[in-house]
Amino acid sequence: MDYEVVIGLEVHVELKTESKLFCSCPNCFVPEPNVNTCPVCLGFPGTLPRLNREAVKLALTASLALNCRIALRSWFDRKNYFYPDIPKGYQISQFYEPIGSRGSLTIEDDLGRPKVIRIGRVHMEEDAGKLIHSPTGDASLVDYNRAGVPLVEIVTEPDLRTPGDARRYLEKLKIILQYAGVSDCKMEEGSLRCDANISLRPSGSETLGSKTELKNMNSFKAVEKSLEHEIKRQRAILKSGKEVISQTLRWEEESQKTIVMRGKLQAHDYRCFADCDLAPIELTAEEVEEARAALPEMAEARAERFVHDYKLPDYDALMLTSSRGLADYFESCLEFYNNPKNVSNWIMGELSARLNSAGIEIESCSFGPEHMAELLRMIDENLISGKIAKDVLEKAFYSGKMPRRIVEEDGLLQISDQSELEGIIEKVIKENPDSVGNYRRGKTKAIGFLVGQVMKETRGKANPKLVNELLVKKIGFK
């Protein structure tokens, strides 16, 4: 019997606000514990939550970017449970009426066909603190820096069918939310977290099989891997005629395995009820339409525009719009230097290589659009060769210095002075009689070697086009 895989994802995304959801503590990561805290987010007796309107705006934007219906009136509920990482003994969340519902996101399935993934709900809630267990197991410590950080939880319907679907959904979701300016969505840093629900059922069956919940995946790759692992495990259980136990499993990156974290999944009764310390969230239809109109251009539309306006190949447009930061960078460069294809080549080539090896994002790169524009203009003006330009880029990338300054300081200006080059060319001809002979016998490729020798002598500074011309003139048939 063959089985159909059914996957649903619950994604928590940290909203990029200045301050926490219900107090004015900064919403940013700090290494020291319990620094970003105040009586409100520590749940001191008598304190009251105060809603951060910026968070509502971002949640609204996220909901709109995911094609959700917007509740003009929603509210916060209390989810009551005991755990040391929640200071109040309840989490403030939207249980009964989420701000966004019935949205969708289109991905490509394993065969590259478009596939609509339904999004059940997008709701706001506050994050919990972090528990740190001592290695000896005799104590646990709590860090409340993260307590009260605004989150949206985005829940799909069980529409995903393969681990690849799940990965592509997450990639797409990340790009959309980044473009919308809602969140950084860095799974490695915890600003995007994902739990997966997965079950198998006989192909053709309509009822869902018993599911397991996967937690602790800290990369998209890990989500894919853990789902692959879990499919194998569940399939083996079902094939042997046994039943899958509904439970929570934890992905262990080191062993690439899942381990049981919590026993039987039981519907926990959180005793949710409306939080009377907060007023309901009222939105007007005008506010919603304003937010919709203010939605930034999303990746697909931007790629199309790049092809159309800048005459870029599809591939370039797709790569450049793969993150909002990259696309913004590209367009900023064009403000200073209007040769789209050239800019695209250098971003996708040299700059991307540097970013990758340094492991940083384009947003925090000190080689800005002005640097790029100046560098490319110097090549166009024959002041430096493309090869030298790569070295200059590397230096500027790490130092933040302007390319022209690096070229001047390091004496890298291209030698385009004929008289200066002639002496070196004479020398190379004298030292390489064989190549000269080969060339004269019709092996024109030999000229490349000779140009290379001149470049070597000038440490790359010679203008290769001019060298070529001069060499041909000197050793060519008379």
Place this chain on the structure above:
Amino acid sequence: MEAKRKSAHQLAREIGNGQNTARRLTEEGLKRCKNLNASLNTFTFIAENEALEQAKRVDKMIAAGEELPLAGVPLAVKDDFCCSGLPASLGSAAFKNFVSPYSAAAVEALLEAGCVLIGKTNLDDMGMGSSTLSSPFGPSLNPWSTEYAAGSAGAAAVSSGQCLLSLESDTGGALRLGASHCGIFGLRPTPGRISRYGLSAFSSSFSQAGIAAANPEDIGVALEVLSGFDERDVSTVLCRELPQEKEKDIDPGTITIGVWDGDGDRQSSANRDLISQTGEKFRQGDFKISEISLELFQETLRAYYIVAFAEASSNLSRYDGIRFGEAAAARNLDELYEQSRRCTFGKEARRRSIFGTVLLGKDRFEPYYRQALKIRRLFQEEMARVFKQCDLLLLPVVKNLAPLIGREAGFIDQYEEDYYTAPISLAGLPALSLPAGTIENMPVGLQLVGPPLADDLILKVAAGIAEGLSIPPIAVRPGRDS
């Protein structure tokens, strides 16, 4: 032997124009408090040093020409309000050593207006009750007769002259019942007029900050100081709707006082007599009187308690021994929660937490919690209709005299004591408890209730008939047994 009672606003004026100093008054007051506290158990903490410091500060500001509406007025604050640097027991023995790092908005405002905070007053277990009998620090005694409980320690403090103003919380009626039991005035204002920030509330919907004093004018001055938008409590956006200009005087002829005594046999003859006497006073004062009937009233006490229990179970969850409450030694997390909550809460807080947890559970949420909210909405609608027939409504405040010390009633009977007060909390209306007479030598009040934001009207109308109503003796009368 009975010291003459001055009103808070008179006293502030005397200090303001140099006839008196806050320091002299505070020194005298502290002496008096320490003496009386020994017999009445009014305070959980007397803030001697802080009070003297504040008195000096007030004198300095007055000398510098500043105007303070409550300069030097001795203030008692119920111990469920947080005051920076002072202990806040919240009504739990486990919080005896808890010192708040911040001040409640209402406390801040009163200190800024020149009040001198004398001490924190006693309260029931986690603020749950209106007798002080369930206090972990023992009951506070009634200055009218020490056989009886104070009802509210803050009201006892005002009545016995330990202070002139008392900042109190009122959830189901503690402030109003206490004021009645001690023969003074107590206002539970419209929710949203006074910021709740810093009040440790067991019910987010019902717990409000209120004021007790010996006359309605003092409450008016304090309300003026306390009322206003506070960004830390969203409910105070209501204050933005308040009219800027206030009417100076009222014309009784244009005001109709509704009178309700239609609760059949449940209403005691004593209450009926008080209502008719007070109604007569209003009539003599040229107010119009109109009989009102209420249909849903009998259903509302249960609705109130269902919501209050539900919220208590959640509001008290933070006292789990991790950060707040007694941290008990335990082998695992569940045991820690169980042990520390057992040490932190008294019987009543435990009972309400358990009731609330059960009521919010999935089997009872719809038939109980949701129904209670529905009754609340229907009762609010009924009261809105009532206030189309009259401007204010006069009704009883207590069912019985102040509870006797050492004879604690069963919990259901204790809940019944809120019969007239909790429904007003449920409806979200302002209410003033005003002294109306004595029964068996003990004071009994009545409640003057209005539509939302009618607080100032209530105080003015009460002032119109207050002459001869305020009867609180400052001296303490020992009970017959002592």
